[in-house]
Amino acid sequence: MKTSRLQLIALPDLPMVRPGDDLADLILQGVAGAGEALRDSDVLVLAQKIVSKANGRIVDLRGVTPSARAAALAAEVDKDPRLIELILSESTEVVAKRPGVIVVAHRLGIVLANAGIDASNVEQEGDSERVLLLPEDPDADCRALCQAMHERQGVRVAAVINDSVGRAWRNGTMGLAIGSAGLPALWDLRGEPDLYGRELQVSEVGLADQLASAGSLLQGEGSQGQPVVLVRGLRFPGSEQGAGALLRPAEQDMFR
Amino acid sequence: MKTSRLQLIALPDLPMVRPGDDLADLILQGVAGAGEALRDSDVLVLAQKIVSKANGRIVDLRGVTPSARAAALAAEVDKDPRLIELILSESTEVVAKRPGVIVVAHRLGIVLANAGIDASNVEQEGDSERVLLLPEDPDADCRALCQAMHERQGVRVAAVINDSVGRAWRNGTMGLAIGSAGLPALWDLRGEPDLYGRELQVSEVGLADQLASAGSLLQGEGSQGQPVVLVRGLRFPGSEQGAGALLRPAEQDMFR
Numbered sequence: 001m002k003t004s005r006l007q008l009i010a011l012p013d014l015p016m017v018r019p020g021d022d023l024a025d026l027i028l029q030g031v032a033g034a035g036e037a038l039r040d041s042d043v044l045v046l047a048q049k050i051v052s053k054a055n056g057r058i059v060d061l062r063g064v065t066p067s068a069r070a071a072a073l074a075a076e077v078d079k080d081p082r083l084i085e086l087i088l089s090e091s092t093e094v095v096a097k098r099p100g101v102i103v104v105a106h107r108l109g110i111v112l113a114n115a116g117i118d119a120s121n122v123e124q125e126g127d128s129e130r131v132l133l134l135p136e137d138p139d140a141d142c143r144a145l146c147q148a149m150h151e152r153q154g155v156r157v158a159a160v161i162n163d164s165v166g167r168a169w170r171n172g173t174m175g176l177a178i179g180s181a182g183l184p185a186l187w188d189l190r191g192e193p194d195l196y197g198r199e200l201q202v203s204e205v206g207l208a209d210q211l212a213s214a215g216s217l218l219q220g221e222g223s224q225g226q227p228v229v230l231v232r233g234l235r236f237p238g239s240e241q242g243a244g245a246l247l248r249p250a251e252q253d254m255f256r
Numbered sequence: 257m258k259t260s261r262l263q264l265i266a267l268p269d270l271p272m273v274r275p276g277d278d279l280a281d282l283i284l285q286g287v288a289g290a291g292e293a294l295r296d297s298d299v300l301v302l303a304q305k306i307v308s309k310a311n312g313r314i315v316d317l318r319g320v321t322p323s324a325r326a327a328a329l330a331a332e333v334d335k336d337p338r339l340i341e342l343i344l345s346e347s348t349e350v351v352a353k354r355p356g357v358i359v360v361a362h363r364l365g366i367v368l369a370n371a372g373i374d375a376s377n378v379e380q381e382g383d384s385e386r387v388l389l390l391p392e393d394p395d396a397d398c399r400a401l402c403q404a405m406h407e408r409q410g411v412r413v414a415a416v417i418n419d420s421v422g423r424a425w426r427n428g429t430m431g432l433a434i435g436s437a438g439l440p441a442l443w444d445l446r447g448e449p450d451l452y453g454r455e456l457q458v459s460e461v462g463l464a465d466q467l468a469s470a471g472s473l474l475q476g477e478g479s480q481g482q483p484v485v486l487v488r489g490l491r492f493p494g495s496e497q498g499a500g501a502l503l504r505p506a507e508q509d510m511f512r
Contacts, residue, residue, distance in 0.1 A: 007263055167425075175466060206427065214264075254357055256424045
C-alpha cells in the first residue's frame with residue numbers, strides 16, 4: 001500500500017464551536033468552503049478542543065470544590081486546587097509532579113500534563129473560569145463522525161482526534177491521537193518484505209499518531225483557528241481499532 | 257503563520273543508494289521524476305537509511321570483535337555480541353534491556369532501540385552480515401543538502417532526516433527527527449495569542465518531529481522504497497537550529 005501523494009487541507013472559516021453543535025455539519029460546511037467534497041478514504045483530523053466544546057466538556061472552576069487530596073497536591077505543585085480536583089477526577093495515576101507541572105495517566109490511557117485540561121481558546125463570560133476537559137469517549141466520537149459522513153455523503157472516511165502532548169526524552173509537543181476510527185491506529189507491518197525481500201524485523205507503526213502530528217502542522221496552536229484538517233490520498237487498510245491500540249502496557253514499556 | 261494546504265510528494269524511482277552517492281543529485285532527479293521543481297520553503301524529509309548508506313555507515317559484523325562488556329551484555333539480552341559491540345560504541349547509556357531488546361541513548365542524544373542499527377533494507381553480498389549505523393552528524397548532512405540545493409537550484413529549502421522510533425507510553429513507531437536544517441526543529445510559540453486574545457500557556461512545538469512523522473506516512477517501512485518526501489506549503493520561520501533542540505535534558509523530563 002504505497003501512498004505517493006498526500007494532501008492536507010485545513011478547513012477554512014470554521015465558526016467557534018459551542019456545546020451541542022453538530023460537528024459533522026460544521027465540517028461539511030468547511031469542506032465545501034475549501035472547494036472540496038469528501039471522498040472515500042479521506043481522513044479527518046480534529047483538534048480535541050472542538051470535540052470537547054461540541055460535547056459540552058466545559059467546566060467552570062467556580063463550581064468545583066476541591067477534595068482534601070486535591071488541596072494538598074495543589075499546595076505541593078502550586079496550582080489552583082479546583083483545577084487539581086478536576087485533573088484528579090480525570091486521571092487514574094499521577095505520573096510526575098513538581099511546582100507548576102503535573103503529569104498524569106488520563107483515564108483514557110494517555111499520559112499527559114494536566115490531564116489535558118486547558119483554558120486556552122476557551123470562551124469566557126464575565127468572571128467565568130471555564131476550562132475544557134478531554135472528550136468522554138473520543139473513539140466513539142470518531143465512529144459517530146464517520147457514520148454521519150456515510151449517512152449524509154455516502155462516503156467512508158476515517159477520523160482522528162488529536163491533542164498536542166509533551167513526551168519523554170524530547171522537547172516540544174507533538175500531535176498524538178486520543179481517538180480514532182476507520183483506520184488501524186496501530187498498523188502492523190510485521191512480516192512484510194524489506195527492499196531485498198527479507199522479512200522486516202520490527203514494524204508496528206503508530207499510524208493514528210503520525211496522522212495526528214501531520215494534522216497538527218496545519219492546526220497550529222493559538223489564534224489560527226484551523227481545528228480540522230482533511231488528509232487526502234493516504235492508502236491504508238480498514239480496521240475496527242480505536243486509539244486504545246496505541247497504549248503501551250507498563251510491563252512492556254522500555255522507553256519510560 | 258498559517259499553513260492552509262500542505263502537499264506531501266514521495267519522490268518516485270529513487271535508485272538504491274550506495275556509499276559515496278550524491279544524495280542532492282539523486283533527490284533532484286527524483287523531484288524531476290515527480291514532475292516538480294524545488295521551491296523556496298520546500299522541506300525535504302529523508303529516511304535515515306539513505307543518508308547512512310550514502311555516507312558509507314555500513315559495517316560488516318564479520319569484522320567486529322566484541323569487547324568483554326559487549327559479550328556479557330549480549331548474553332544477557334540474547335543478541336549477537338558483535339551487534340552489541342556496535343550498539344555500545346554508538347551509545348552513551350543503556351536505558352533499558354531485556355532478552356531481545358536493548359534501548360540506549362545514542363551519542364546524538366536520541367533514545368532508541370539498538371542505537372538505530374538495523375539490517376533491514378541493507379544489501380548483502382555472499383556471506384556478508386552488513387548493518388547500517390545512524391549518520392555521524394545528521395544536522396550537518398541536512399545543512400549540506402540545503403546548501404547544495406541553494407547552489408544548484410537557487411532555492412532555500414529545509415531538510416529533516418527521520419527514523420522510525422519506539423517511544424514511551426505508546427505502541428508503534430513514529431517518525432522522529434534525528435537531524436534538521438533550515439527550520440526551527442523546536443518552534444517556540446510562547447507568547448502568541450489564543451483565539452480570545454489571551455496568551456498561550458504552553459507551546460513549544462516539536463516541528464521537525466511532526467514533519468518526520470508526516471513524511472513517514474509516505475515512506476513506509478519495507479519494500480516501498482520511498483525514502484524521500486517533499487513537503488510543500490508549510491509556513492515556518494527561518495532558524496539556525498538543529499535537531500539537538502529537541503533533546504530534553506533528564507532533569508527537565510517528567511514523562512519518563
